[in-house]
Amino acid sequence: MKKSKPKYMQIIDAAVVVIAENGYHQAQVSKIAKQAGVADGTIYLYFKNKEDILISLFEEKMGSFIEKINTMIAGKGTAVEKLLKMIEAHFSMLSEDHHMAIVTQLELRQSNKDLRLRINDVLKGYLQVIDKIVLEGKETGEFSVDLDVRLARQMIFGTIDETVTSWVMNEEKYDLLALASPVHRLLINGCGSR
Amino acid sequence: MKKSKPKYMQIIDAAVVVIAENGYHQAQVSKIAKQAGVADGTIYLYFKNKEDILISLFEEKMGSFIEKINTMIAGKGTAVEKLLKMIEAHFSMLSEDHHMAIVTQLELRQSNKDLRLRINDVLKGYLQVIDKIVLEGKETGEFSVDLDVRLARQMIFGTIDETVTSWVMNEEKYDLLALASPVHRLLINGCGSR
Amino acid sequence: MKKSKPKYMQIIDAAVVVIAENGYHQAQVSKIAKQAGVADGTIYLYFKNKEDILISLFEEKMGSFIEKINTMIAGKGTAVEKLLKMIEAHFSMLSEDHHMAIVTQLELRQSNKDLRLRINDVLKGYLQVIDKIVLEGKETGEFSVDLDVRLARQMIFGTIDETVTSWVMNEEKYDLLALASPVHRLLINGCGSR
Amino acid sequence: MKKSKPKYMQIIDAAVVVIAENGYHQAQVSKIAKQAGVADGTIYLYFKNKEDILISLFEEKMGSFIEKINTMIAGKGTAVEKLLKMIEAHFSMLSEDHHMAIVTQLELRQSNKDLRLRINDVLKGYLQVIDKIVLEGKETGEFSVDLDVRLARQMIFGTIDETVTSWVMNEEKYDLLALASPVHRLLINGCGSR
DNA sequence: GATGAATGAGGTTTCATTCAT
DNA sequence: CATGAATGAAACCTCATTCAT
Numbered sequence: 001m002k003k004s005k006p007k008y009m010q011i012i013d014a015a016v017v018v019i020a021e022n023g024y025h026q027a028q029v030s031k032i033a034k035q036a037g038v039a040d041g042t043i044y045l046y047f048k049n050k051e052d053i054l055i056s057l058f059e060e061k062m063g064s065f066i067e068k069i070n071t072m073i074a075g076k077g078t079a080v081e082k083l084l085k086m087i088e089a090h091f092s093m094l095s096e097d098h099h100m101a102i103v104t105q106l107e108l109r110q111s112n113k114d115l116r117l118r119i120n121d122v123l124k125g126y127l128q129v130i131d132k133i134v135l136e137g138k139e140t141g142e143f144s145v146d147l148d149v150r151l152a153r154q155m156i157f158g159t160i161d162e163t164v165t166s167w168v169m170n171e172e173k174y175d176l177l178a179l180a181s182p183v184h185r186l187l188i189n190g191c192g193s194r
Numbered sequence: 195m196k197k198s199k200p201k202y203m204q205i206i207d208a209a210v211v212v213i214a215e216n217g218y219h220q221a222q223v224s225k226i227a228k229q230a231g232v233a234d235g236t237i238y239l240y241f242k243n244k245e246d247i248l249i250s251l252f253e254e255k256m257g258s259f260i261e262k263i264n265t266m267i268a269g270k271g272t273a274v275e276k277l278l279k280m281i282e283a284h285f286s287m288l289s290e291d292h293h294m295a296i297v298t299q300l301e302l303r304q305s306n307k308d309l310r311l312r313i314n315d316v317l318k319g320y321l322q323v324i325d326k327i328v329l330e331g332k333e334t335g336e337f338s339v340d341l342d343v344r345l346a347r348q349m350i351f352g353t354i355d356e357t358v359t360s361w362v363m364n365e366e367k368y369d370l371l372a373l374a375s376p377v378h379r380l381l382i383n384g385c386g387s388r
Numbered sequence: 389m390k391k392s393k394p395k396y397m398q399i400i401d402a403a404v405v406v407i408a409e410n411g412y413h414q415a416q417v418s419k420i421a422k423q424a425g426v427a428d429g430t431i432y433l434y435f436k437n438k439e440d441i442l443i444s445l446f447e448e449k450m451g452s453f454i455e456k457i458n459t460m461i462a463g464k465g466t467a468v469e470k471l472l473k474m475i476e477a478h479f480s481m482l483s484e485d486h487h488m489a490i491v492t493q494l495e496l497r498q499s500n501k502d503l504r505l506r507i508n509d510v511l512k513g514y515l516q517v518i519d520k521i522v523l524e525g526k527e528t529g530e531f532s533v534d535l536d537v538r539l540a541r542q543m544i545f546g547t548i549d550e551t552v553t554s555w556v557m558n559e560e561k562y563d564l565l566a567l568a569s570p571v572h573r574l575l576i577n578g579c580g581s582r
Numbered sequence: 583m584k585k586s587k588p589k590y591m592q593i594i595d596a597a598v599v600v601i602a603e604n605g606y607h608q609a610q611v612s613k614i615a616k617q618a619g620v621a622d623g624t625i626y627l628y629f630k631n632k633e634d635i636l637i638s639l640f641e642e643k644m645g646s647f648i649e650k651i652n653t654m655i656a657g658k659g660t661a662v663e664k665l666l667k668m669i670e671a672h673f674s675m676l677s678e679d680h681h682m683a684i685v686t687q688l689e690l691r692q693s694n695k696d697l698r699l700r701i702n703d704v705l706k707g708y709l710q711v712i713d714k715i716v717l718e719g720k721e722t723g724e725f726s727v728d729l730d731v732r733l734a735r736q737m738i739f740g741t742i743d744e745t746v747t748s749w750v751m752n753e754e755k756y757d758l759l760a761l762a763s764p765v766h767r768l769l770i771n772g773c774g775s776r
Numbered sequence: 777g778a779t780g781a782a783t784g785a786g787g788t789t790t791c792a793t794t795c796a797t
Numbered sequence: 798c799a800t801g802a803a804t805g806a807a808a809c810c811t812c813a814t815t816c817a818t
Binding site: 611612622623625626631632 | 811812813814815816
Binding site for chain 4: 498508
């Protein structure tokens with residue numbers, strides 16, 4: 001399988017660095033190749049075209065992120081606790097990976113509609129994790145029975161995403177991870193019964 | 195001033211139509227000129243460059259939107275009521291202007307980092323409206339005194355934005371305006387004291 | 389109309405020179421532009437793409453050639469005389485235009501299948517001229533009534549084409565025009581009744 | 583010698599198939615290697631470069647064709663009869679080998695000037711066969727003493743070639759072999775004394 | 777002998793912007 | 798003011814060939 005080949009991840013990692021440091025529109029294939037330490041043509045032994053690099057990048061990174069979250073919140077704890085874990089994991093991952101933070105919050109959003117549709121497919125996996133937590137919370141009575149799952153999901157994802165984007169746009173000047181707890185409180189209030 | 199000249203708005207309106215119908219990356223200056231009924235070169239008598247069209251577009255449209263909101267919520271009612279008015283106004287405006295909905299939620303996000311920083315400057319006016327409501331709510335005791343204004347703003351804007359984006363991506367299949375009330379309830383729960 | 393614009397023919401003439409002197413595969417658009425004395429981009433104001441230059445080149449040159457032949461053989465003379473006129477015109481034109489001779493006999497044949505199909509469409513006009521002469525000859529009794537028109541056309545065109553190609557490949561060392569009469573004699577023998 | 587190695591012919595045969603089915607410009611070395619069941623690099627153990635494959639292809643196939651013709655017309659019969667035999671052999675061979683017909687009449691003509699000059703060297707062997715028949719015909723009085731051998735050869739080869747090309751371009755819809763006799767009649771008329 | 781992963785040069789086309797009219 | 802013809806820089810991808818195994 002492709003992914004076992006070292007150059008596959010080597011190129012993806014190079015793409016993250018190049019996009020983060022040069023911006024989406026200045027991330028030429030030749031720059032990525034140079035950063036990865038391979039010839040331009042080698043890129044095309046592992047990826048169909050430039051767009052394929054970006055989709056794969058997102059799939060690989062987001063895929064492993066979703067897996068990590070799923071493992072982390074498996075079984076243990078209430079829905080409220082799981083939501084906190086998820087937010088902490090989300091903030092923690094992007095705090096620790098400066099390049100990925102820039103790429104996911106700013107650069108990859110400049111891609112064209114086709115690419116963004118593909119990215120949304122990957123994101124669905126994440127949104128399903130949120131849905132699962134919300135549903136569980138409704139069942140256990142932690143969240144209001146009237147809660148609309150789609151709206152709750154949009155609030156949770158929208159708030160988290162907006163928080164991270166603000167943090168990145170403010171040049172990561174403050175501690176993102178410290179916001180996990182207050183953001184969590186805001187969100188469970190929103191989901192709670194009154 | 196530029197804005198008094200009829201061609202200025204003519205070009206901006208043309209840009210909205212062209213971007214909405216062709217997508218950001220297919221919105222060439224020549225297409226906008228054609229749609230506006232002017233020569234390519236005429237564009238440059240009213241705008242410094244292509245980016246200037248897009249910034250002006252956002253400034254004009256967003257500016258009038260913020261004005262409208264400000265008028266609408268001036269003086270009357272509690273913070274909770276003002277928040278509802280604001281959400282309704284936001285959803286209503288985009289419901290009524292299909293082209294602008296596509297342009298603001300999908301197409302303009304594909305612009306480069308520089309342009310998006312400029313757009314964020316314009317957005318600040320809107321975020322200040324939100325801040326004002328949140329602060330008022332804290333003073334009147336409608337919202338928790340512990341509420342972090344920045345986080346609350348991010349939740350409110352993030353939720354609204356994510357809700358609209360989902361609606362646009364789902365091809366505006368359902369009634370966005372009907373979501374104003376449940377979204378509002380979610381948000382005031384989040385902001386409320388417990 | 390395009391063709392009235394001077395740059396249209398300017399670019400086509402440049403293409404003939406560049407292809408003849410550099411070969412089909414070394415005839416880059418930038419070389420043609422330079423030879424024509426225009427910018428690369430200007431080419432695309434007059435032609436859809438590179439292939440369109442080549443098709444247009446063939447259409448313009450061959451079109452005017454067929455017109456000339458048609459005028460030349462209109463009405464006057466027997467089929468046998470018309471055939472001679474045609475051969476002389478064919479040999480004469482290529483004798484006088486060294487570049488076109490190379491382009492039509494050697495270089496343009498390297499084009500891909502699509503382009504050659506388009507070229508064949510243009511050639512059909514020429515083949516129809518041959519057919520008309522053959523038919524007339526059969527009617528007047530100059531040629532055998534048993535003569536298969538398609539085969540006769542293939543013999544006439546094949547012989548002429550092969551003669552010119554040989555001449556070009558031999559670096560135009562001998563007088564092509566002098567061959568018109570003996571080639572003509574060969575062909576009318578072939579077509580004649582015995 | 584190279585040619586005794588089984589892989590040599592294996593690669594040549596693969597090249598014929600790949601070129602016929604994909605076209606000259608889509609006949610990549612890697613495709614030929616795959617069709618031949620060898621690795622890309624192996625090609626270069628038997629051929630100097632890609633052009634060498636094509637020249638060898640033509641030499642091998644044309645060489646055996648010329649041999650066959652020579653054997654077939656050796657000694658027996660008049661020049662007129664030999665010419666018929668030759669045309670029949672030519673039409674017959676290409677009728678029976680669909681791939682070679684496409685390759686020789688359409689695809690190989692797209693090669694560059696250098697390659698076609700090399701191909702012409704090979705063709706000379708065939709043209710000499712024609713010359714021999716024409717000379718013999720002149721000596722026996724079957725053909726006119728005034729007949730220019732070069733022109734006669736160009737007529738014979740040009741007519742045969744044009745006939746086959748037309749047949750291939752018309753997707754081999756009709757019986758090529760049936761044309762041998764009428765084409766032969768045309769040609770001996772052309773060569774005959776009047 | 778055989779392999780096939782890696783190489784890297786090279787060209788068509790788009791489109792924001794200018795400036796002579 | 799308005800025009801629109803002309804400009805020219807810039808990048809993705811292919812594929813013949815090599816060479817370490």
